[in-house]
Every structure is written in structure tokens, then in C-alpha cells.
Amino acid sequence: MNTYRSSSVCSITDGVDVSRASAPGCSTWTYALPSRRAVDARSVVARIRECVEKSPARDALGARRAIERARARSKGPSVGARGVARDESARATTRATEKPRRECGDMCRRATLFAATRRMRALERVVDGRGRRARCPRVARRASCDAAAQRTLATGRKVSRIGIGTMAWGDETRGFGTRYRERDLAAALTRALDRGVTFVDTAEVYGAKSQRFEQSAEEIVARAIGSRAEAEAAAEAFVGTKVFTVPWTNVIMGGGARLTTKSLVSALEASVRRNGGKAYDLASIHFPFPTWTQTALADALAEATDRGLCRAVGVSNYDVGQMTEAHGLLAKRGIALATNQVKYSVLDRGAEKSGLLSAARDLDVAVVAYSPLGGGALQTSADPEIRTLNKLLEFIGAVNGGQTSAQVALNYLVCKGAIPIPSCTSVARADAIADVLEFELGVEDIETIDEKMDYIESKSSS
Numbered sequence: 001m002n003t004y005r006s007s008s009v010c011s012i013t014d015g016v017d018v019s020r021a022s023a024p025g026c027s028t029w030t031y032a033l034p035s036r037r038a039v040d041a042r043s044v045v046a047r048i049r050e051c052v053e054k055s056p057a058r059d060a061l062g063a064r065r066a067i068e069r070a071r072a073r074s075k076g077p078s079v080g081a082r083g084v085a086r087d088e089s090a091r092a093t094t095r096a097t098e099k100p101r102r103e104c105g106d107m108c109r110r111a112t113l114f115a116a117t118r119r120m121r122a123l124e125r126v127v128d129g130r131g132r133r134a135r136c137p138r139v140a141r142r143a144s145c146d147a148a149a150q151r152t153l154a155t156g157r158k159v160s161r162i163g164i165g166t167m168a169w170g171d172e173t174r175g176f177g178t179r180y181r182e183r184d185l186a187a188a189l190t191r192a193l194d195r196g197v198t199f200v201d202t203a204e205v206y207g208a209k210s211q212r213f214e215q216s217a218e219e220i221v222a223r224a225i226g227s228r229a230e231a232e233a234a235a236e237a238f239v240g241t242k243v244f245t246v247p248w249t250n251v252i253m254g255g256g257a258r259l260t261t262k263s264l265v266s267a268l269e270a271s272v273r274r275n276g277g278k279a280y281d282l283a284s285i286h287f288p289f290p291t292w293t294q295t296a297l298a299d300a301l302a303e304a305t306d307r308g309l310c311r312a313v314g315v316s317n318y319d320v321g322q323m324t325e326a327h328g329l330l331a332k333r334g335i336a337l338a339t340n341q342v343k344y345s346v347l348d349r350g351a352e353k354s355g356l357l358s359a360a361r362d363l364d365v366a367v368v369a370y371s372p373l374g375g376g377a378l379q380t381s382a383d384p385e386i387r388t389l390n391k392l393l394e395f396i397g398a399v400n401g402g403q404t405s406a407q408v409a410l411n412y413l414v415c416k417g418a419i420p421i422p423s424c425t426s427v428a429r430a431d432a433i434a435d436v437l438e439f440e441l442g443v444e445d446i447e448t449i450d451e452k453m454d455y456i457e458s459k460s461s462s
Ligand SMILES: NC(=O)c1ccc[n+]([C@@H]2O[C@H](COP(=O)([O-])OP(=O)(O)OC[C@H]3O[C@@H](n4cnc5c(N)ncnc54)[C@H](OP(=O)(O)O)[C@@H]3O)[C@@H](O)[C@H]2O)c1
Pocket: 164, 165, 166, 167, 168, 201, 202, 286, 316, 317, 341, 342, 369, 370, 371, 372, 373, 374, 375, 376, 377, 379, 404, 406, 407, 421, 422, 423, 424, 425, 429, 432, 433
């Protein structure tokens, strides 16, 4: 039996499958808790969520009144007043959580107290003046995250710490034209930008077959951004495309075989045309196909920069050695390597284990995490270990303000310093992605997830 500890929730003793199948179509996992009481995981998550949501301390008005009362008593934010305000906040929070605490028993009490502590810290920030613009604990948390919602690339350009991926855009095999249409994607992109998610990842080959209807991913992105007010859009969106290096890409994209630097630059010119003639914020090599030398690929990126096709350059699927070499070759030309887009998720931590993450940090190259939800495997996998991991993420999400397991998985990557670019095909998904920047997992949450993955990996390798 393997035990994992999440300070945010409880200790979870894994591997005890006492009951299953309570909801139609879903299996329900059961864990032995530290109290040695077997509790149905699904119902516990539901109860935690209910308790945290029911708590009157969530009520923004109540929280604000508590602060105002404290301020009125102290007549100013002196050190003493802060103390009074803290006491008042603490009393308000304790009062507010008493009912759910009584209701929920051991497990929920711990979760509720954890959530209450977080709310109290948010109140303290407001009283201390650190969240002066904030009006309630939830907004206070968001305000405090604002500064951290963006990161600066080596080129000096600021981008959001999470982005959206457009691999499914224009692609009929991924639901385009059936599950979602161009207007849904445009609305999703608009919502993402409105909510500060500015990093948009696309590529010349995404939805390439829909080019004949001018509905490839690049074209849909260009139209959606073009429909926004010029100045607004230019300031907000950071759009990156990628050029394919397979010599026979011309079969789907037209033109000649891709064997020379010139052929890659021509492909990027075609991308810019599909972008309405506007230079991309980022142009990347999609992957280092073995027919190319590193020098030829770096030359293509340098020439694209010289011709004004892009404002920054990046690479994708480069390992540590390739990234370091590309960084050096570009540096000789006075160009900074801004990003390396690699497969990275809770389920696939290769980027961490290979040292790529730390090497990128040393070189000031931003790691962009593609397939950050394991291509959907996290939510849909039938593997019992992945399902257990998903439950753990649900637990952690429940005490971090009711986040979904997908949001926890994305926040995990943000906390590790990467920029995840999850698939986004609807306004609801855009909102879920933007919400990821409004909370921050604790160190112990991250450790718990890593412990669980270490265990899964050790089990599968033995
Ligand atoms: N550089 C490269 O070689 C490369 C390779 C692959 C991908 N990428 C980039 O990475 C992006 C994302 O990768 P991906 O599409 O493979 O994988 P992903 O984002 O890890 O997973 C996509 C799947 O997760 C589901 N999903 C998305 N958001 C969710 C949420 N909030 N809650 C629950 N489920 C959610 C999606 O369902 P729905 O369809 O229902 O939304 C979809 O089935 C691509 O769009 C592309 O831009 C780059």
C-alpha cells in the first residue's frame, strides 16, 4: 500500500478499492483515510466543494464588512489596526466556518480550515494594503496574481503565463465543422484575450486541409484577431506559428520540396500571407527533422527575422543539446532564442527529468508546454493509476477554490515555470484556461503530485 500526503486535503492511502460504480458510466475510487475510515472519494470531493462554497466567508460583502468594521475601529491602517483587523477577520472566518466544520467531520474540517486560512491570508493582504484594489478575498487573490500573470521573454516582450493551442482549429478530424465552427473558435480566442491569455500557438500545418476554404488554423486566428480593434489586438495578442521541416511537407502545403533554408523562409512567407500580411510575434522550427543541420535551421530563423517575417524566434521539440546549440548559433547572429516548445505535462515530465527545464532557465529560453493535459489522457484514460492521479488532482483542486483536475494540472506547469498551451475550442474552455492564472498551488501540492507520479513511474518501470 502506498501513501501520499497532501497538506491541502488529507493523507490519501492509495490502492484500497473498497467500492466502485456509484455514478453511471464512472467508477468510484475509495480511499482509506488517516482516521482509517473508508470514505468514498467522489462524495468527499463533493462535500468539500459544498462546504467551501456554502461558507459565508466566501461572501464578498461579508468579508468587506469585516474589513470595514476593523478599519472603523482602528481609524486607520496602523500596525495596531492591522492586528485588530486580523483578529476581526479571523473571528469572521471562524464564525463563518463553524457550521460547515460541524457538518463535515474530520476530512471536511481539515479542508474547510485550509480554505479558511487562505481566505484569512487574503483578508490580511487587503488590510495590509497589499491588495488595496481588491474588494473581496477572491479578487484580492486575483489582484495579487496579476503581477505574476505574465512573463518576459528574452526579447523583452511580455506574454501570459498560459496560452492556447490551435492544433484542432480547421481540422475536421478533431471536430472542426461538427463539434465547433469558426465562430466558436473566434469567440474562444476573443474571450482568452479579454481575460489576459495572450499567448496563441499555431502552425502552418494545423488545419492545413481547410486552407482551400481559407479555414486553416493560421487563417482563423488571423481573422479572429483582425476583427478586434487594431491597437487593442496588437498590444494584446502574441501569436506564434511554426514551420514544418519534413522535406515532403509540400504534399500538403504546396511549393517545392523543403531541402534548403530558402524553402523554409518561403514557407514562413506563406504563413505571413495567411496572417493577413502581418509579421508573426514568434516563428519557430516545428521540429529538427534529421535532414537538416542546426546551422541551416538557425539560418532560416535569422533570415525570417531579417526579412521582418517575425519579431522573435523559437524552436520546438529540441532536446537540451539541440536547444543549447541553436541558442549559440542564433546568439552569434545577435538573435535571442525566445522559446522551446516541448511535450510536458503532469503525465510526461521528461522535460524536467532530462534537465531541459533548468537548461532553458539558464539560457533564458521560455519552455512552452504542449499537450499539457496529455492530449486529454488525464481526464479520459482508463489506466487505474491515471484515474487515481486525476482523483488526487480533483482533491487538490477542491481546496484551491473548486478548480478542476485539468486546471490543477495546468497550474502545476505554470508553477514549474513553463507556459502551457492547452487546446481551446470554446468560450468555456477559454474561461477555464484563464482561471488557471487566478490561483497558485502550494509547494506541498506540487510535491504531492510529483510523489504520485514518481510512484506511478516506478511502478510502470518495475
Ligand atoms: N509543437 C508540437 O509538436 C506540438 C504537438 C502537439 C500539440 N502542440 C500544441 O499544443 C496544443 C495542445 O496540445 P493537445 O491538443 O495535444 O493536448 P491537450 O491540450 O493536452 O489536450 C487536449 C484535450 O484535453 C481536453 N481539454 C482541454 N482543456 C480542458 C479542460 N480545461 N478540462 C478538461 N479537458 C480539457 C480537450 O477536450 P476538448 O476537445 O473537449 O476541449 C482535448 O481532448 C495544441 O493545440 C498545439 O497548439 C504542439
